[in-house]
Amino acid sequence: MAPVLQSSQPWVEKYxxxxxxxxxHQDEVVRVLTNTLETANCPxxxxxxxxGTGKTTTALAIAHQLFGPELYKSRVxxxxxxxxxxxxxxxxxxxxFAAVAVGxxxxxxxxxxPPFKIIILDEADSMTEDAQNALRRxxxxxxxVTRFFFICNYISRIIEPxxxxxxxxxxxxxxxxxxxxxxxHICDQExxxxxxxxxxxxxxxxxxxxxxxxTYLQGAARLFGSSICSKDLISVSGVIPQEVVDALYAACKxxxxxxxxxxxxxxxxxxxxxxxxxxxxxxxxxxxxDIPDEQKARICKCLAEADKRLxxxxxxxxxxxxxxxxxxxxxxxxxxxxxFES
Amino acid sequence: MLWVDKYRPxxxxxxxxxxxxxxxxxxxxxxxxxxxxxxYGPSGSxxxxxxxxxxxxxxxxxxxxxxxxxxNWKIDAGNRTIDLELTTLSSTNHVELSPSDVGFQDRxxxxxxxxxxxxxxxxxxxxxxxxxxxxxxxxxxLSREAQHSLRRxxxxxxxSCRLILCCNSSSKVTEAIRSRxxxxxxxxxxxxxxxxxxxxxxxxxxxxxxxxxAARIAEKSNRSLRRAILSFxxxxxxxxxxxxxxxxxxMDWEEYISxxxxxxxxxxxxxxxxxxxxxxxELLVNCIPPEIVLKRLLHxxxxxxxxxxxxxxxxxxxxxxxxxxxxxxxxxHIEAFVAKFMSIYKAFLxxxxx
Numbered sequence: 001m002a003p004v005l006q007s008s009q010p011w012v013e014k015y016x017x018x019x020x021x022x023x024x025h026q027d028e029v030v031r032v033l034t035n036t037l038e039t040a041n042c043p044x045x046x047x048x049x050x051x052g053t054g055k056t057t058t059a060l061a062i063a064h065q066l067f068g069p070e071l072y073k074s075r076v077x078x079x080x081x082x083x084x085x086x087x088x089x090x091x092x093x094x095x096x097f098a099a100v101a102v103g104x105x106x107x108x109x110x111x112x113x114p115p116f117k118i119i120i121l122d123e124a125d126s127m128t129e130d131a132q133n134a135l136r137r138x139x140x141x142x143x144x145v146t147r148f149f150f151i152c153n154y155i156s157r158i159i160e161p162x163x164x165x166x167x168x169x170x171x172x173x174x175x176x177x178x179x180x181x182x183x184x185h186i187c188d189q190e191x192x193x194x195x196x197x198x199x200x201x202x203x204x205x206x207x208x209x210x211x212x213x214x215t216y217l218q219g220a221a222r223l224f225g226s227s228i229c230s231k232d233l234i235s236v237s238g239v240i241p242q243e244v245v246d247a248l249y250a251a252c253k254x255x256x257x258x259x260x261x262x263x264x265x266x267x268x269x270x271x272x273x274x275x276x277x278x279x280x281x282x283x284x285x286x287x288x289x290d291i292p293d294e295q296k297a298r299i300c301k302c303l304a305e306a307d308k309r310l311x312x313x314x315x316x317x318x319x320x321x322x323x324x325x326x327x328x329x330x331x332x333x334x335x336x337x338x339x340f341e342s
Numbered sequence: 343m344l345w346v347d348k349y350r351p352x353x354x355x356x357x358x359x360x361x362x363x364x365x366x367x368x369x370x371x372x373x374x375x376x377x378x379x380x381x382y383g384p385s386g387s388x389x390x391x392x393x394x395x396x397x398x399x400x401x402x403x404x405x406x407x408x409x410x411x412x413x414n415w416k417i418d419a420g421n422r423t424i425d426l427e428l429t430t431l432s433s434t435n436h437v438e439l440s441p442s443d444v445g446f447q448d449r450x451x452x453x454x455x456x457x458x459x460x461x462x463x464x465x466x467x468x469x470x471x472x473x474x475x476x477x478x479x480x481x482x483x484l485s486r487e488a489q490h491s492l493r494r495x496x497x498x499x500x501x502s503c504r505l506i507l508c509c510n511s512s513s514k515v516t517e518a519i520r521s522r523x524x525x526x527x528x529x530x531x532x533x534x535x536x537x538x539x540x541x542x543x544x545x546x547x548x549x550x551x552x553x554x555x556a557a558r559i560a561e562k563s564n565r566s567l568r569r570a571i572l573s574f575x576x577x578x579x580x581x582x583x584x585x586x587x588x589x590x591x592x593m594d595w596e597e598y599i600s601x602x603x604x605x606x607x608x609x610x611x612x613x614x615x616x617x618x619x620x621x622x623x624e625l626l627v628n629c630i631p632p633e634i635v636l637k638r639l640l641h642x643x644x645x646x647x648x649x650x651x652x653x654x655x656x657x658x659x660x661x662x663x664x665x666x667x668x669x670x671x672x673x674x675h676i677e678a679f680v681a682k683f684m685s686i687y688k689a690f691l692x693x694x695x696x
Contacts, residue, residue: 212521219524222377223366238512238525257652261644269530269565271383275513306660314664315633316511318640322660325653338654340689 011218012211015186020061023054024210025178029169033062040066040114044139044148046163048155049171052209058171059120059149066118068111075102080122090134094119098142117146124150125157132159139165173208176200183213192217193227201230205239212237240272245280252324255332260324267320274316278303278323285327295330302326345575346568349543352406354395358539359531359567360388367392367526371400378496378505380481380520382512383528386566389508392528393477396506400475401435408433417450426451436475442483449488452478456495459503473504481507482514493518530565533557539567540574549578552586562590595630596638603642610684615677622676632672636663636679643683651690658682 017023020033029047036042047055063076077097079089102115121127139148139162150166152158180199187194194202194217206213219236220228234241244267251263267277285291285299306319329336351357357364370376381389397405408431415426426447431438437459441448459474478484484492496505496519507523509515531539540556559577563570576591577584602621605614625635640659644652658679666675 215521219377222370222373222524225369235527236525238520238527257649269384271387271527271529273382273511273513309660309664310513312664313514313667314660315637315667316513317637318656318660318663321656325656329653334653338657338686340651340654340686340693 010215011186011190012214015182015189015214016057017054017061018064020058020065023058023061024182025174026054026058026169026171029058029171032167032169033058036062037065037112040112042114042147044143044150044166046150046152046155046158046166046168047171048152048158048168050173050208051153052206052211052213053171053173054210055151055171056122059122059151063118063120063149066112066114068113071111071113075117077117077119078122079120087128087131087134090131090138094135095138098138098146100145102145115145118149119146120149120151122151123153125152125154129159132162136161136165174210175208176203179203179206179208179210179213182210183217186214186217190221191226192221195229198228198230198233201233205233205237238273238276240267240276240280242280244270244272245277245284248277248324249281249284249327252327253331255328257325257328260328261321264317264321264324268317274320275307275310277320278307278310281323281327291331295333298330298336299327302330344572345543345547346571349539349546349571350391351395352398354392354399357388357392357395358542359535360392360528363526363528364392364395367396368399370524371396376400376504378500378507378523380507380509380512380515380523380525381528382509382515382525384530384566385510386563386568387528387530388567389528393506393508397433397436397475397477401433405433405435408438415451415454417454424450430455436477438477438479440479441488442480446485448484449491452484452488452492453495456499456503459499473502475504475506477506477508479508480510481519482509482511486516489516489519493522496522531567533560533565536560536563536565536567536570540570543571543574547578550583552584555584555586555588559590562592595625595628598625599635599638600642603639603646606643606680606683607646607687610688615681615684618680619673619677622673622680626673632666632676633663636666636676639676639679648690651686654686655683658686 020030020037023030033042045059047059049055060078064072067075077094079094097117097119100117102117124132135148139146148166150158150162155163155168180203183194183199183202186192202213202216206216216233216237217228220232223236224232248260248263248267251260254260267274282300282303285296285303288296302323306323309319310316328334354364354368381393383389394405411430411432413428413430415424415428417424417426424447426444428439428441428444428451437455439451439455441451444451456476459476481489492505493516505523507515507519512520512525512527537556537560540559541551544551544556556574559570559574563573573590577588580591581588598621602618605618605621608614622635626632636659640656643655647655662675662679662682665678666672669675
């Protein structure tokens with residue numbers, strides 16, 4: 001293997017907190033886990049919350065802090081969604097790993113080294129229900145020597161019997177100040193120049209997802225060098241400039257079909273992703289003060305419809321045109337039903 | 343040689359449109375490393391040109407010596423072997439292919455070829471780049487499974503292999519892949535830029551361009567540079583010296599669709615529907631993609647309709663295009679759209695004129 005070049009390492013990995021206490025903004029979790037470190041005992045755990053809030057980081061950090069680098073390999077099993085995780089894996093790999101007995105708890109080299117192993121199941125909500133069911137008994141049988149950490153975005157996709165066996169922790173989306181402070185820290189380390197406008201843009205386009213913010217930052221740094229302004233960040237993130245969205249919205253409001261058609265054509269020709277357009281249009285519509293709720297509801301309905309069709313692979317131009325026409329009819333109080341449909 | 347190929351910029355410095363992007367790309371590969379890249383934008387905007395120029399920038403002139411190969415893969419998938427055949431374009435440093443050509447078995451191709459590339463790594467890393475580049479076309483047409491398997495492979499073999507992905511719409515590429523790449527949006531060139539390029543070609547070829555001629559071609563080209571250059575060359579073949587009134591020949595299939603639209607507007611009856619079906623079949627057997635037919639038909643119809651009908655018609659176009667994507671035979675859905683349009687239009691005529 002070639003030596004990994006320093007620049008090729010994603011910053012997300014480079015600046016991943018190594019210790020539980022460094023995890024930002026999740027005080028409750030940090031408190032419980034620091035306690036765990038002292039007593040060297042912990043329950044099964046379930047971490048849930050939106051992406052980029054530090055779930056995986058926390059799980060990895062606690063595992064490292066409990067076992068240290070030497071024992072880590074033998075005591076921790078990490079599985080995420082890209083590994084095969086069907087029912088067979090649960091029955092064989094996980095069970096085999098869980099069944100192995102471990103030595104009694106003796107502190108080694110300053111690490112607590114409690115007498116159990118940890119299995120981290122990342123993105124557990126993408127496991128099939130059958131696989132989750134197969135885990136139930138395994139969890140209980142080997143609870144003496146094994147702890148499970150489940151990590152997921154949606155707790156509703158974890159079956160109730162599993163969830164009830166775990167201590168649940170919710171990870172909150174990061175607030176803007178904390179995000180800014182982390183980002184400024186990285187900028188300092190990497191020698192980047194970020195003005196305050198760019199900083200607030202970055203916080204708003206990443207929507208509380210720190211990983212996304214860091215990825216954008218690295219992309220922008222690679223493409224545009226060390227001084228980054230907010231326009232660069234927008235072009236890297238794939239977010240559509242607000243003027244474009246506003247222009248389309250204004251065209252819908254004007255009630256002129258040809259104008260809207262022209263705007264739609266421009267959006268397509270500029271190559272903006274339509275799914276992104278829909279979500280930004282959604283933000284505009286929901287936040288608009290000057291239109292009644294009923295119109296908002298009608299527009300949201302057609303946005304939802306178009307989104308589903310796009311996922312099915314429908315043509316972007318036609319769907320966006322349909323959305324534009326539907327919103328126009330809603331905004332201009334044209335009747336919802338078509339008049340000539342038989 | 344066609345002008346399109348003759349005047350394709352070979353290096354990033356020569357780019358006439360997207361100069362800023364070319365400049366950034368150059369900066370990007372000037373440092374030792376380059377991330378995975380995802381190019382997206384409408385067709386004819388210059389994605390492929392930029393990618394080829396970028397490869398040249400990375401590997402030098404050897405990137406241009408490509409050979410076309412028809413390769414066979416035998417893939418062991420559990421209890422059976424799958425035979426796959428695919429055309430690849432490769433040089434010593436890069437491989438280019440469109441995995442979506444093999445349909446639903448695309449994911450085997452993706453995994454297999456990347457593994458293969460990772461195995462035969464260039465040994466001489468001194469002075470050269472220690473990685474190969476895999477260019478994948480039309481990633482938006484890849485199946486879900488292929489995209490999922492791609493994301494693991496991307497990380498696993500990132501030491502020896504860089505991916506350059508190219509697609510029309512990035513909304514059909516999963517978030518997981520998009521977040522692993524540096525996304526580069528290539529917008530369609532504006533009409534002014536197209537005019538500039540056409541004038542440049544005209545000068546190089548030693549042609550006299552009447553004023554406004556290039557502008558008219560650019561206007562007809564729908565912001566696709568490739569199409570503009572092609573029709574420019576067609577005009578040159580048809581008649582030279584150019585006259586300022588010279589007609590720019592439209593695409594024959596577009597002509598044909600506009601004929602269909604006129605037919606539909608004239609008469610709405612089962613008999614006419616039957617005739618139209620024949621014409622649509624004609625288009626489909628000539629390999630015009632069905633969604634293009636539908637889009638163009640809508641475009642032609644919208645030109646002729648009253649404002650109040652437009653909403654209705656475009657709604658149904660979107661509806662039937664979606665159904666077409668889910669279904670198997672495109673002709674049913676195009677015909678359904680035509681029938682729907684006829685019924686709406688007839689109802690409209692009756693309501694207006696009695």
